[in-house]
Amino acid sequence: MDKNTDMPIYAVDEKSGAQGGPVNQGSPEPETTAAAKPTRTLWSDAWGRLRKNKLAMIGAIWIIFIVIVALTCDLWAPQWLGSPTQIDSSQMSELSKLPPSAEHPFGTDALGRDVLCRVIYGSRISLSVGILATAISTVIGLVMGALAAYYGGIWDTIIMRLADIFLAFPYTLFVIVLIAVLGQSITNVFIAIGLLGWPSIARVFRSAILSVKENDYVDAARAMGASDARIVIRHIFPNSVASIVVYATMNIGGAILTESALSYLGMGVTPPTPSWGIMIEDGQTYLATQPWLMLFPGLAIITTVLAFTLLGDGLRDALDVKMKDA
Amino acid sequence: MDLKNQPVPEGSHLLEVDDLKMYFHTQDGVVKAVDGVSYNLDRGETLGVVGESGSGKSVTAMTIMGLIDMPPGKIEGGDVRYRGLSLFEMTEKQMQDIRGNDIAMVFQDPMTSLNPVYTIGRQLGEGLRLHRGYSKEQATKRAIELLDMVGIPNPEQRVKDYPHQFSGGMRQRVMIAMALACDPDILIADEPTTALDVTIQAQIIELMQEMQEKNGNAIIMITHDLGVVADVADKIMVMYAGRPVEFGTADEIFYNPVHPYTWGLVRSIPEALVDEKKPLTPIKGNPPSLVNVPKGCSFSPRCPYATDRCRNERPDTYTTETGHYSRCHYSMDPEFVAKNAPTNSRRRAEENGAADAVAGKGGEA
Ligand SMILES: Nc1ncnc2c1ncn2[C@@H]1O[C@H](COP(=O)(O)OP(=O)(O)OP(=O)(O)O)[C@@H](O)[C@H]1O
Numbered sequence: 016m017d018k019n020t021d022m023p024i025y026a027v028d029e030k031s032g033a034q035g036g037p038v039n040q041g042s043p044e045p046e047t048t049a050a051a052k053p054t055r056t057l058w059s060d061a062w063g064r065l066r067k068n069k070l071a072m073i074g075a076i077w078i079i080f081i082v083i084v085a086l087t088c089d090l091w092a093p094q095w096l097g098s099p100t101q102i103d104s105s106q107m108s109e110l111s112k113l114p115p116s117a118e119h120p121f122g123t124d125a126l127g128r129d130v131l132c133r134v135i136y137g138s139r140i141s142l143s144v145g146i147l148a149t150a151i152s153t154v155i156g157l158v159m160g161a162l163a164a165y166y167g168g169i170w171d172t173i174i175m176r177l178a179d180i181f182l183a184f185p186y187t188l189f190v191i192v193l194i195a196v197l198g199q200s201i202t203n204v205f206i207a208i209g210l211l212g213w214p215s216i217a218r219v220f221r222s223a224i225l226s227v228k229e230n231d232y233v234d235a236a237r238a239m240g241a242s243d244a245r246i247v248i249r250h251i252f253p254n255s256v257a258s259i260v261v262y263a264t265m266n267i268g269g270a271i272l273t274e275s276a277l278s279y280l281g282m283g284v285t286p287p288t289p290s291w292g293i294m295i296e297d298g299q300t301y302l303a304t305q306p307w308l309m310l311f312p313g314l315a316i317i318t319t320v321l322a323f324t325l326l327g328d329g330l331r332d333a334l335d336v337k338m339k340d341a
Numbered sequence: 342m343d344l345k346n347q348p349v350p351e352g353s354h355l356l357e358v359d360d361l362k363m364y365f366h367t368q369d370g371v372v373k374a375v376d377g378v379s380y381n382l383d384r385g386e387t388l389g390v391v392g393e394s395g396s397g398k399s400v401t402a403m404t405i406m407g408l409i410d411m412p413p414g415k416i417e418g419g420d421v422r423y424r425g426l427s428l429f430e431m432t433e434k435q436m437q438d439i440r441g442n443d444i445a446m447v448f449q450d451p452m453t454s455l456n457p458v459y460t461i462g463r464q465l466g467e468g469l470r471l472h473r474g475y476s477k478e479q480a481t482k483r484a485i486e487l488l489d490m491v492g493i494p495n496p497e498q499r500v501k502d503y504p505h506q507f508s509g510g511m512r513q514r515v516m517i518a519m520a521l522a523c524d525p526d527i528l529i530a531d532e533p534t535t536a537l538d539v540t541i542q543a544q545i546i547e548l549m550q551e552m553q554e555k556n557g558n559a560i561i562m563i564t565h566d567l568g569v570v571a572d573v574a575d576k577i578m579v580m581y582a583g584r585p586v587e588f589g590t591a592d593e594i595f596y597n598p599v600h601p602y603t604w605g606l607v608r609s610i611p612e613a614l615v616d617e618k619k620p621l622t623p624i625k626g627n628p629p630s631l632v633n634v635p636k637g638c639s640f641s642p643r644c645p646y647a648t649d650r651c652r653n654e655r656p657d658t659y660t661t662e663t664g665h666y667s668r669c670h671y672s673m674d675p676e677f678v679a680k681n682a683p684t685n686s687r688r689r690a691e692e693n694g695a696a697d698a699v700a701g702k703g704g705e706a
Pocket residue numbers: 365367372374392393394395396397398399400401413565631
């Protein structure tokens with residue numbers, strides 16, 4: 016019998032689960048021409064869809080812009096706008112609380128420092144808190160979620176109840192208590208926000224694993240002799256990573272907000288290090304008379320958090336992730 | 342250590358399943374999914390496992406492979422010996438070495454059995470990298486040979502493709518190539534063709550037979566359709582509600598079945614329709630829930646010949662000297678069998694009995 020006469024069957028993967036494989040729907044593939052087709056990976060398809068999402072791209076461009084600014088500001092910001100921290104006491108009274116002008120685009124603060132320069136330097140704190148704290152939460156969350164979902168039973172019960180307990184506490188209060196215990200420092204802000212963020216990531220990852228685990232290719236890999244660790248790392252993780260990417264992206268925005276709140280409350284970064292939260296706290300006294308002191312750091316927080324949320328939303332659509340939990 | 346290269350000990354078979362019992366302990370009660378399965382298998386042989394949906398065919402195979410999650414599953418008795426060694430006494434690490442290398446499995450649904458994020462080549466090479474320590478390049482090279490072997494055109498190109506670029510029939514070929522990559526002794530195929538259309542079904546079955554001729558491996562072919570295994574199986578086990586109700590050579594099952602459930606299956610093969618110009622006779626009713634198996638014979642509620650004895654007393658296993666066994670109180674009663682067995686099966690036996698014994702299956706061990 017001729018072996019090359021397979022009927023073209025639609026290569027549609029209804030069950031690709033969390034990974035949501037974008038397949039060339041509805042295009043039957045005659046086998047003779049299939050080989051000539053360019054190879055499209057699932058990720059490149061997702062990128063194609065993300066690129067068409069305007070809001071997500073605006074978010075992504077804003078994030079890239081901020082990251083570049085934060086990384087390079089030492090090279091140009093002080094030369095242009097002066098030091099973000101140092102106070103020139105001789106000129107302080109003249110420079111204090113100047114409204115926005117060509118020389119000081121965002122005005123100056125009560126101590127005569129350039130607000131734009133401080134907003135620029137504040138992005139370093141915000142981004143590093145957002146990224147590092149999310150990294151800590153994600154690592155813990157992934158391990159916990161994997162243990163709960165893969166081993167189930169008693170592991171699942173213990174880890175998920177622990178997550179419930181964490182989630183039942185008022186989050187910001189919990190962070191403040193933890194910082195009070197650990198001692199106030201920027202490192203401890205990272206650690207506290209990171210430590211307390213894991214339960215939602217664990218939940219998302221757990222439900223993603225549970226849905227991926229149902230797929231036959233996991234059984235098939237086990238039947239090929241793959242170990243548990245190999246199955247989680249090579250088969251389950253890549254297929255649930257989409258939901259983690261989405262969730263972590265949004266989580267960065269959340270962590271930035273928390274850091275701002277902590278600094279505003281005086282529990283975060285210590286002055287004179289510029290942080291958007293501290294700037295708002297400093298500026299609120301002058302809200303009625305010199306609103307720019309509060310406006311610009313406030314705008315920085317809003318736009319950055321929004322950018323992460325928009326990007327996360329766009330990623331979710333592009334990767335077609337169904338987030339059932341959390 | 343490669344178990345495949347060890348000789349089968351004197352007096353043992355390649356695979357011996359001995360009164361295997363595996364129950365699920367669920368909140369609704371104990372599900373007796375595998376309840377006393379026994380058979381032997383040697384190299385080069387094909388065993389057909391036939392039964393309705395839910396009769397425990399897949400679970401039996403998964404139990405042999407050690408792929409059942411425990412809990413909720415639990416081995417309640419019996420043994421599985423591969424080359425004389427009990428699989429239940431192996432560590433998880435030893436089982437990992439056996440899976441894919443000595444005993445491999447092809448799953449029911451080719452659409453979901455391949456991981457969407459890896460190329461075909463990478464998945465084909467997985468077993469070789471796990472069991473043979475192949476490098477990436479070696480594995481890819483071998484993957485191309487394997488694709489070629491199972492009849493995928495243009496293997497050098499297709500090896501770089503992702504599963505969604507393959508049709509269902511091609512994916513099932515890939516699954517078979519993957520299972521055969523390490524030359525396993527035993528290939529378990531769990532309804533390998535149910536998700537495919539009829540023409541491709543025939544091709545896939547033919548492919549497996551071809552590979553068997555080349556490699557000499559044993560095949561366990563699971564199906565709910567007695568017709569599918571008619572031409573390929575040497576031995577057939579008919580399962581009902583977690584238990585084998587009849588086991589014998591393919592000829593015994595087709596031409597001399599003794600269990601009323603097997604009769605029902607034989608009567609529902611469409612070919613019988615052509616032969617007999619009679620309507621197909623479906624088996625009436627539904628299989629029992631495995632939590633609440635009837636007290637007597639599990640088939641008695643649906644059996645047209647059931648007596649009070651059937652409803653109250655669990656039948657023993659009646660075995661003939663050829664190893665043909667049945668679990669029916671009346672299967673040793675020639676008069677009962679002669680009167681009720683499907684006429685086509687007996688008539689065929691009479692017509693080509695002599696010819697079949699010679700030209701038919703070589704596997705009557
Ligand atoms: N994890 C489990 N927990 C409880 N019961 C289970 C579990 N897995 C399977 N079963 C039960 O075991 C029985 C046998 O299932 P199995 O999948 O082996 O059937 P099958 O003969 O392969 O059917 P099909 O032809 O539909 O594939 C079914 O009644 C099923 O409900």
